[in-house]
Amino acid sequence: MLPRLLLSRLQRREVAAALEPYFSDRSAIVRVSALQAIVELSENDPLLEVLARDRLDRAMRGSAAERARARLLLAKFFGINAG
Numbered sequence: 001m002l003p004r005l006l007l008s009r010l011q012r013r014e015v016a017a018a019l020e021p022y023f024s025d026r027s028a029i030v031r032v033s034a035l036q037a038i039v040e041l042s043e044n045d046p047l048l049e050v051l052a053r054d055r056l057d058r059a060m061r062g063s064a065a066e067r068a069r070a071r072l073l074l075a076k077f078f079g080i081n082a083g
Contacts, residue, residue: 004040009045012048013047016041023055032059032065032066032069035069038052039077
């Protein structure tokens with residue numbers, strides 16, 4: 001829901017920082033949701049795009065759910081086929 005809000009660049013970066021603890025959660029669903037949010041927030045923000053790409057790279061070495069979502073996000077947002 002957060003990425004759909006009309007946020008300033010600073011606010012998007014603050015949201016991205018607030019999402020960081022969720023990447024350490026035990027639940028793959030929580031980590032996948034944080035990944036989706038960070039990628040959506042990164043649109044039109046080069047700094048957040050670097051963060052999103054790093055998180056996607058890490059997700060490609062994570063659980064099956066993280067790898068699957070990372071492949072979808074890479075294709076949708078960055079035009080990269082990681083299949």
